[in-house]
Amino acid sequence: MTEPEAVPSPPVTLIPTxxxxxxxxxxxxxxxxxxxIAPEPPFRRPQLRAGVVAVxxxxxxxxxxxxxxxxxxxAGVSPGSAQGPFLKxxxxxxxxxxxxxxxxxxxxxxxxxxxxxxxxxxxxAGDNGFYGPTDPALLNETAAYAAELxxxxxxxxxxxxxxxxxxxxxxxxPQAALVQIPRVANMSGLNQSVLLTLVNQExxxxxxxxxxxxxxxxxxxxxxxxxxxxxxxxxxxxxx
Amino acid sequence: MIPWQDYLDVALTLSVxxxxxxxxxxxxxxxxxxxxxxLDGLLGPVDRGLFRLLGVSRREEMGWKEYAANLLxxxxxxxxxxxxxxVTQGGLPLNALxxxxxxxxxxxxxxxxFVTNTNYQHYVPxxxxxxxxxxxxxxxxxxxxxxxxxxxFVAFSRGFQRRDGTVGNFYVDFxxxxxxxxxxxxxxxxxxxxxxGVPETLAQSVTAYSPLAGAQVIPLGPxxxxxxxxxxxxxxxxxxxxxxxxxxxxxxxxxxxLGVVLMLLIPLSTPFAFGNLIRRPGEAxxxxxxxxxxFLVALGIFVYFSLxxxxxxxxxxxxxxxxxxxxxxxxxxxxxxxxxxxxYSNTGASxxxxxxxxPWAQSSLLFGMFLQASPxxxxxxxxxxxxxxxxxxxxxxxxxxxxPEYLGKKVGRDQVKWxxxxxxxxxxxxxxxxxxxxxxxxxFSPGTLDPATFTSILYxxxxxxxxxGSGIGGIADTTVFYNVAGALVMLIGRYLPILxxxxxxxxxxxxxxxxxxxxxxxxxxxxxxxxxxxxxxxIAGLLFLPVLVxxxxxxxx
Numbered sequence: 001m002t003e004p005e006a007v008p009s010p011p012v013t014l015i016p017t018x019x020x021x022x023x024x025x026x027x028x029x030x031x032x033x034x035x036x037i038a039p040e041p042p043f044r045r046p047q048l049r050a051g052v053v054a055v056x057x058x059x060x061x062x063x064x065x066x067x068x069x070x071x072x073x074x075a076g077v078s079p080g081s082a083q084g085p086f087l088k089x090x091x092x093x094x095x096x097x098x099x100x101x102x103x104x105x106x107x108x109x110x111x112x113x114x115x116x117x118x119x120x121x122x123x124x125a126g127d128n129g130f131y132g133p134t135d136p137a138l139l140n141e142t143a144a145y146a147a148e149l150x151x152x153x154x155x156x157x158x159x160x161x162x163x164x165x166x167x168x169x170x171x172x173x174p175q176a177a178l179v180q181i182p183r184v185a186n187m188s189g190l191n192q193s194v195l196l197t198l199v200n201q202e203x204x205x206x207x208x209x210x211x212x213x214x215x216x217x218x219x220x221x222x223x224x225x226x227x228x229x230x231x232x233x234x235x236x237x238x239x240x
Numbered sequence: 241m242i243p244w245q246d247y248l249d250v251a252l253t254l255s256v257x258x259x260x261x262x263x264x265x266x267x268x269x270x271x272x273x274x275x276x277x278x279l280d281g282l283l284g285p286v287d288r289g290l291f292r293l294l295g296v297s298r299r300e301e302m303g304w305k306e307y308a309a310n311l312l313x314x315x316x317x318x319x320x321x322x323x324x325x326x327v328t329q330g331g332l333p334l335n336a337l338x339x340x341x342x343x344x345x346x347x348x349x350x351x352x353x354f355v356t357n358t359n360y361q362h363y364v365p366x367x368x369x370x371x372x373x374x375x376x377x378x379x380x381x382x383x384x385x386x387x388x389x390x391x392x393f394v395a396f397s398r399g400f401q402r403r404d405g406t407v408g409n410f411y412v413d414f415x416x417x418x419x420x421x422x423x424x425x426x427x428x429x430x431x432x433x434x435x436x437g438v439p440e441t442l443a444q445s446v447t448a449y450s451p452l453a454g455a456q457v458i459p460l461g462p463x464x465x466x467x468x469x470x471x472x473x474x475x476x477x478x479x480x481x482x483x484x485x486x487x488x489x490x491x492x493x494x495x496x497x498l499g500v501v502l503m504l505l506i507p508l509s510t511p512f513a514f515g516n517l518i519r520r521p522g523e524a525x526x527x528x529x530x531x532x533x534x535f536l537v538a539l540g541i542f543v544y545f546s547l548x549x550x551x552x553x554x555x556x557x558x559x560x561x562x563x564x565x566x567x568x569x570x571x572x573x574x575x576x577x578x579x580x581x582x583x584y585s586n587t588g589a590s591x592x593x594x595x596x597x598x599p600w601a602q603s604s605l606l607f608g609m610f611l612q613a614s615p616x617x618x619x620x621x622x623x624x625x626x627x628x629x630x631x632x633x634x635x636x637x638x639x640x641x642x643x644p645e646y647l648g649k650k651v652g653r654d655q656v657k658w659x660x661x662x663x664x665x666x667x668x669x670x671x672x673x674x675x676x677x678x679x680x681x682x683x684f685s686p687g688t689l690d691p692a693t694f695t696s697i698l699y700x701x702x703x704x705x706x707x708x709g710s711g712i713g714g715i716a717d718t719t720v721f722y723n724v725a726g727a728l729v730m731l732i733g734r735y736l737p738i739l740x741x742x743x744x745x746x747x748x749x750x751x752x753x754x755x756x757x758x759x760x761x762x763x764x765x766x767x768x769x770x771x772x773x774x775x776x777x778x779i780a781g782l783l784f785l786p787v788l789v790x791x792x793x794x795x796x797x
Binding site for chain 1 (some may be wrong): 245246248249250288293294295296301302303305309310312313314317318321336357361364366368375376377380382383384387403404405406411414418422423426427430434435437439440441443446447448449450451452453456457458459460462463464465466469479480482486487488491492493494497549551553554555556557558559560562563564565566567568569570571574590591592593594595596597598599635642656692709712713714749750751752794795
């Protein structure tokens with residue numbers, strides 16, 4: 001229907017000797033001979049019913065319907081995966097999302113990057129709360145967090161002392177985990193080589209070993225570290 | 241230093257998009273010329289049922305004014321319905337987390353934002369949006385707005401091919417866009433996100449007990465299907481406040497790269513669809529090359545200036561790049577690819593904190609929104625590119641003293657007038673509200689107007705005028721002024737260019753063909769392609785260089 005051939009009335013052909021000579025100006029200049037302007041098509045009132053039905057159909061079939069079908073489909077095919085990747089306790093309750101960081105402040109554990117909202121899942125960072133690249137506050141904050149981590153005389157990876165975009169990520173670069181080993185060893189009494197092995201085990205390799213960059217999931221690293229600690233870590237934040 | 245292998249997945253992803261784009265383009269041309277497609281057996285009855293419900297005759301052709309009137313009516317109905325949903329959501333079902341009614345100005349901003357394909361979010365989804373509003377309201381608009389954009393693209397394209405003044409039937413185009421283009425692609429995209437571990441559930445939260453953090457209430461929802469239409473439709477409004485930086489929505493490099501493919505797919509397919517629609521497939525290449533060339537230069541600038549922030553002392557190692565405000569599970573080239581793809585396709589989804597980026601990286605993003613056409617959002621981005629082409633042909637024609645023409649149609653007063661209106665509305669919509677906010681001191685405390693704050697205000701209105709939707713933060717923008725001014729900027733920034741595109745399509749459609757003569761500009765040539773690239777850069781530079789210098793670039797000083 002959208003093809004000119006399909007239009008019910010025969011279309012005007014490309015050739016200047018078209019069957020509608022009436023529209024050709026009688027004394028047209030030679031190069032303008034082929035040009036004529038079709039009349040403006042008739043204007044009908046906009047179709048209210050079509051508009052209302054189209055919006056409602058989009059709403060019910062796509063806005064709602066597709067999500068319901070997809071959610072029920074996932075629940076039917078693979079009930080465990082509907083919530084994304086979680087670790088489960090032995091008793092079956094959800095333990096921790098493999099993806100979301102938590103607020104870790106115990107000195108015997110590896111730490112995450114600073115987060116303005118302390119890794120509360122409902123307070124993912126929006127656009128606000130980031131220091132500009134040349135803001136003096138960026139220098140102060142990075143220095144302050146490095147001092148808190150006890151990293152005053154070493155080179156600190158930039159990701160460890162700056163917030164992530166989401167304020168929720170559980171990940172740091174491998175360098176940011178490795179640089180914390182002396183402090184964790186010092187505070188927990190564990191051997192540095194044990195911790196080095198642990199960190200190396202927890203490095204997530206790139207997809208298909210080359211798609212992307214390796215990183216360390218600090219939540220999984222600390223969960224692996226917990227059983228090795230000689231005594232439970234001092235204050236466990238959030239456990240009240 | 242980032243090893244060169246880290247750039248391989250960037251190259252791979254762009255190759256995948258470029259391999260798929262001509263195929264999808266040909267398919268879209270089939271859809272819009274009503275030729276048989278592989279989905280007809282399944283969806284043909286759905287189409288016919290819908291047309292009967294709509295009361296639309298498939299044979300009824302419309303002129304551009306009738307097409308535009310129906311388009312505006314449908315968009316206005318969708319806007320109004322969602323506005324009502326948002327201001328009453330507190331009393332509506334599926335509100336397990338107790339989102340309150342939105343204030344009128346926030347609801348106006350939000351509904352305008354999603355119906356205009358902008359998806360600028362002044363609300364916090366986890367706290368201020370019920371699941372009911374998310375599905376019946378915002379996700380519905382995430383289908384309506386890109387479908388509207390593709391309708392505009394088709395109607396515009398038909399102008400080059402027809403001679404009777406018609407541009408198609410809006411409702412036929414709208415329904416076929418949804419059933420034949422978006423539905424199959426959204427199904428595939430959703431499957432991809434599901435396989436990569438993105439949640440898909442109608443539960444709104446889940447509680448987990450962690451030995452590290454105690455009880456944690458985690459927000460959830462139909463995230464996989466939300467992501468698919470958010471990216472394919474170049475919408476960009478996140479299910480979560482942290483958009484696609486949120487680990488649940490974008491857990492791995494695989495989901496990030498899938499997202500890039502989904503965002504760029506339709507914008508880069510439309511030039512090929514155009515070539516097929518006008519039966520001159522070769523004409524697609526200058527347009528694709530132009531959009532890609534500018535995109536790649538911007539990506540290069542973004543990556544280069546994100547590798548190192550010289551402002552930081554050498555005691556801070558930036559071996560993996562300047563990762564402030566970036567997620568560590570993505571490499572810097574991956575985050576950069578996503579960010580530039582998102583802003584240059586006017587999606588506005590984000591995996592980085594734009595406020596934390598270096599000044600040149602911010603400038604490279606702003607430039608994409610000044611242009612809106614490399615490749616720009618679904619349908620309208622390509623429409624803007626055609627508007628640039630018309631102006632380029634006109635200026636080129638003046639320079640060589642010939643009658644300007646493009647694809648066998650003479651470019652006359654009407655077309656140039658509408659093109660100039662679409663082009664010039666953009667600086668007006670950005671600069672006037674920015675000036676107002678700066679002079680009245682809105683959104684920032686007195687005496688704190690530094691280059692970073694100015695950049696924030698500039699970015700806010702640029703993002704809204706370009707119907708982009710990414711945000712930079714740094715100003716208090718949830719006030720009545722920013723909500724109302726922003727909504728108006730988005731609505732004018734969307735529908736004025738759409739009217740221009742339809743008007744040009746309609747006026748071209750009335751014209752008889754102009755046989756090529758000795759003075760005809762050969763638009764398939766490399767010369768024209770280079771001319772077009774330079775034309776775009778010079779025009780955007782002339783219009784916006786001063787504010788770029790006042791804003792991000794003065795942070796360099």
